[in-house]
Amino acid sequence: MHGIFASCTLAALLLAVARADHHLHHEDMKCHLISSPNADFAFALYRNINGRTAPGKNIFMSPLGLSAALSMLSTGARGKTHAQLFSSLGYADLVQARVNEAYSHLFQMLGQSQQEQKLHLGNSVAVRNDLNPLQAFLTGIQNHYAGEVFKVDFSNPSEAVSEINRHVASKTQDKIKDIVKDLDPSMALVLINYVYFRGRWERPFDKNLTEKADFHVNENTKVEVDMMKKMGRFDYYQDHDNHTTIVSLPYKGNTSMLIVLPDENKMEVVEGFINKDYLRHWHDSLYKNNLNLYMPKFSISVETSMDEALKEMGITEAYSDMADFSAISEEIKLKVSKVSHQAVLSVDETGTEAAAATTIEIMPMSLPVDVRLNRPFLVFIVEHSTRSIIFAGKISNPTAA
Numbered sequence: 001m002h003g004i005f006a007s008c009t010l011a012a013l014l015l016a017v018a019r020a021d022h023h024l025h026h027e028d029m030k031c032h033l034i035s036s037p038n039a040d041f042a043f044a045l046y047r048n049i050n051g052r053t054a055p056g057k058n059i060f061m062s063p064l065g066l067s068a069a070l071s072m073l074s075t076g077a078r079g080k081t082h083a084q085l086f087s088s089l090g091y092a093d094l095v096q097a098r099v100n101e102a103y104s105h106l107f108q109m110l111g112q113s114q115q116e117q118k119l120h121l122g123n124s125v126a127v128r129n130d131l132n133p134l135q136a137f138l139t140g141i142q143n144h145y146a147g148e149v150f151k152v153d154f155s156n157p158s159e160a161v162s163e164i165n166r167h168v169a170s171k172t173q174d175k176i177k178d179i180v181k182d183l184d185p186s187m188a189l190v191l192i193n194y195v196y197f198r199g200r201w202e203r204p205f206d207k208n209l210t211e212k213a214d215f216h217v218n219e220n221t222k223v224e225v226d227m228m229k230k231m232g233r234f235d236y237y238q239d240h241d242n243h244t245t246i247v248s249l250p251y252k253g254n255t256s257m258l259i260v261l262p263d264e265n266k267m268e269v270v271e272g273f274i275n276k277d278y279l280r281h282w283h284d285s286l287y288k289n290n291l292n293l294y295m296p297k298f299s300i301s302v303e304t305s306m307d308e309a310l311k312e313m314g315i316t317e318a319y320s321d322m323a324d325f326s327a328i329s330e331e332i333k334l335k336v337s338k339v340s341h342q343a344v345l346s347v348d349e350t351g352t353e354a355a356a357a358t359t360i361e362i363m364p365m366s367l368p369v370d371v372r373l374n375r376p377f378l379v380f381i382v383e384h385s386t387r388s389i390i391f392a393g394k395i396s397n398p399t400a401a
Contacts, residue, residue, distance in 0.1 A: 030105035033098065035387035037090025038067045039276035042389045048309040050271055050394070056217050058400055060302040060343045060379075060393030062195045065121065068106075069193035070310075071099055072123050072145045073318070073336075076137045076328035081317045088314040100144040107146040109386050117253035118198040119383070119390070122171065123147040126164050126190040128154045133189070137328045154187040164190055172196045175344045188334055197381065197390060199251030205230045205295075205349035215296055215398055216375045223399045225296040228349055231368060234293060235286040244270055246282045247293065247371055254385045258283065259295075260378040267376055267394075279380065279389075290368035298398035299346040306339040343391065345379075 042063030053059055067089060074085040075096060086092055091099055110121050123145045127133060129152070141147035150167070152160045161180050169177045171194040180190070205228040213227035235248040243266035250256040258279070262270040307319070317323055323335035373395075381391040 030102050031109055031386045031388075033094070034067070034071075034091070034102045034106070036276065038064060039279070039387075039389055040090050041067055041088070042392055043275045044313060045309060046392055047271070048312055049304060049306075052309070056221065056396050058300050058302050058394060058396050059304075060300060060345050060391065060395075061304060061341055062343055062391050064388050064390050065193045065195040066306065066341065068103060068121065068123065068145065069191060070315075071103055072141055072147065072193070073191060075100065075140045075144075076133075076325045077318070077323075078326050079324045080322075081324040084315050084317050088310070100140060104144040106386050106388070107144075110383065110388075111146075117200070117251055117255055118196065119253075119255065120171065120194070120196040121146065121390075122194055124167060124171075124192040124194075125149045126152040126160075126167070126192065128152060128188055131188055131329065131331070133328050134330065152190070154183060155185050157183045157185055157187075160187070164192070168192060168194060172344075173198070176342050179340060179342050184337070187337070188332065189328070195390060197255070199253065199255055201349075202250040202252050203230070203232065207349045210297065210349060213294070213296075214374065217397045223397060225298065225398050227374070228295050228297050230291075230293045230295075232291070233288045234291045236289040236291055236369070236371070237282055237285040237287065239282065239285070242270070242273070242278070244282070245371055246286065247291070248283070248286055255381060255383050255390070258380045258382055259373065260380070261371065261373060261375075262377070264375065270378070271394075274378075292368045292370045294370070294372040294374065295347070296373060296395075296398040297348050298395065299344075300395070300398070300400060301342065301344045302393070304341045304343075306341050310339060343393070345391065345393065 045061070045063055045066065046059070049059055049061070070085055070089055071091075074082055074089075077085055082096075083092075086094070107121065110119055123141060125133075125138070125141060125147060127149060138149055141149070152163055154160050160183050164180050164183075165178055168179050169175075173196055175196065176194075183190070209229040210226050211229070212224055214222045215225045215227075216222045235250075237246040238244075239246065243263040245261045245263075247259045247261070248256050249259065260270065260274070260282070311319065318325075318336040320335060321333075323333070325334040328334060376394060376396045378394050379392070380389055382388065383390050
């Protein structure tokens, strides 16, 4: 793959029939209203998923995509079902209308500045042919959540799976092709969230410096990777008190990758305390320093079942026969059947477009610091204008596709 891209789909929230008897400025602040609770949700979700992930396995997901999908779902929920969704998302002090406005502005902001990068975040609803959701629900999705609605014949499950997967593939540049594996013929709706990001490093790596090197998955396992190298001045911070080295790599545009490298044998310690306040502290503490940065070239794909994590985080009513999605349909009772998530991340030296440039960097006469990403590290892809954590994950094994 040429380029740095991250893409994920939350073929989320398969809504099944629950009963068998029916077939900075004020404007700028709108999206910032949800940035803090979304960040809290991201770290709570990461900790839960991490506790279910075997050692040496990669974690990669889009917290923003999941928050957007659950918020879209909440527009159709009422009563305790709605209260649990909002509480788990950190929106307990907000009303639906303000959350809708915040997402509307978020989608608008993310849709700008696409010349230097490609960032597409959106939602779709696949509706069974004979179901007519309430117009207010459909209008809300279209107006606030960059959503589109299309009909699907769930009575033919294999064709429905193919149709939804084709739709998802078209939204993620064919990076995610099989998010839905099977469908129950009684399915009522499938709510889909997709995130596609393609960025070019602001300062590319030199391909001629990429060499084979060992990556230590753990004390007993090492794998061979293509290790990229870049020398120069980077945004850097070493937090001795918290056992971490931080490097920020900007993409062209408003987005950057924040790399958190725990000291040796300190990954579990860092995962135990990391939250949005540490991330902000590290970001605010960055300073320019001379580095020799060694970073593996890799491409990973991670599928994650979110159901148990979401239930542990308080979203239980939505899965039960007591679920109240009466704002989606008054014809039939609905409940959540399954939440599936798939994310893909590829990192290489340059990006998808060839470019030539010459830069001369004037560096002070001090020895550069070596930063070697040759053991598990955390990555956060952050969009600055909306203060959003678009992607988050742990690279434990760069060779595990």
